[in-house]
Amino acid sequence: MSNYAVGDIQGCFEEFKEGLKLINFDKSKDFLWIAGDLINRGPDSLKVLNYIISIKDSVHIVLGNHDLHYLNCFYNNIEPNDHDTFESLIHAKKAEEMANYLLSQHFVFSKKIQTKKKVKNVGMVHAGIPRDMSLKKAETISKLNSLKLKNDPKKSLKAIFKNNDKIFNQNSFCGSINFFTRVRVVNKKGLPDFSYKGGIKNITSGLTPWFSKKNKVMNSLDYLVFGHWAALEGKTNIPNIKALDTGCCWGKELTFLRLEDKKEFIIKSKQK
Numbered sequence: 001m002s003n004y005a006v007g008d009i010q011g012c013f014e015e016f017k018e019g020l021k022l023i024n025f026d027k028s029k030d031f032l033w034i035a036g037d038l039i040n041r042g043p044d045s046l047k048v049l050n051y052i053i054s055i056k057d058s059v060h061i062v063l064g065n066h067d068l069h070y071l072n073c074f075y076n077n078i079e080p081n082d083h084d085t086f087e088s089l090i091h092a093k094k095a096e097e098m099a100n101y102l103l104s105q106h107f108v109f110s111k112k113i114q115t116k117k118k119v120k121n122v123g124m125v126h127a128g129i130p131r132d133m134s135l136k137k138a139e140t141i142s143k144l145n146s147l148k149l150k151n152d153p154k155k156s157l158k159a160i161f162k163n164n165d166k167i168f169n170q171n172s173f174c175g176s177i178n179f180f181t182r183v184r185v186v187n188k189k190g191l192p193d194f195s196y197k198g199g200i201k202n203i204t205s206g207l208t209p210w211f212s213k214k215n216k217v218m219n220s221l222d223y224l225v226f227g228h229w230a231a232l233e234g235k236t237n238i239p240n241i242k243a244l245d246t247g248c249c250w251g252k253e254l255t256f257l258r259l260e261d262k263k264e265f266i267i268k269s270k271q272k
Ligand SMILES: [Mn+2]
Pocket: 037, 064, 065, 066, 126, 181, 227, 228, 229
């Protein structure tokens, strides 16, 4: 039995299937951790989501910004923009069921896994976790957010994308969801600057990657995986925090990581 984490699939079904074959994924005993942004930008969002639902008892998912954007379009009848590639998902026969499946997923997830030497607690988020937020708090907020989303998807999705908080509040529904699903860099106070999308080298002064200072969440975790930030090319320079998005939908790679021994399995992208 193994646990494999995979970065942003973003509708890259062929690469995803090739990866599952390479790791010899067995849904009867393995687990697949999916770090969000399952869909959009790549060519086969519908196939990806259908397949994931077919192995749903063997997957752990956290939602990403693209998943939420899709849900917002679906529930609030918003036209996808020119770069979006989830049209087929919106008009699919089982669209309601698939959207409902996404709505039930986490924002922050953790689980204990058995490695050769000891039991390790591993966490997963799509983008990042505020530096002074404990794991317990992050998971509690994540659960409350999911309940609110499920309870009234129309209204709560509208709220996320409108984000009416006057001052950023990492504990609020909108603030926490935006941090968990969109953060890359933060200012000296640890507050997110959502406009920066480049790599580590060119970060404007006064801003740092969200993970670069001590993160309270790591007091309760041995290891944390996240996606979202393809420009990192898989590197954070921090041994127990791993960036998984290696830009498959941008023509780079799809990375699978076996959590027990940190072995990486890499699939070359078929996208241009
Ligand atoms: Mn993302």
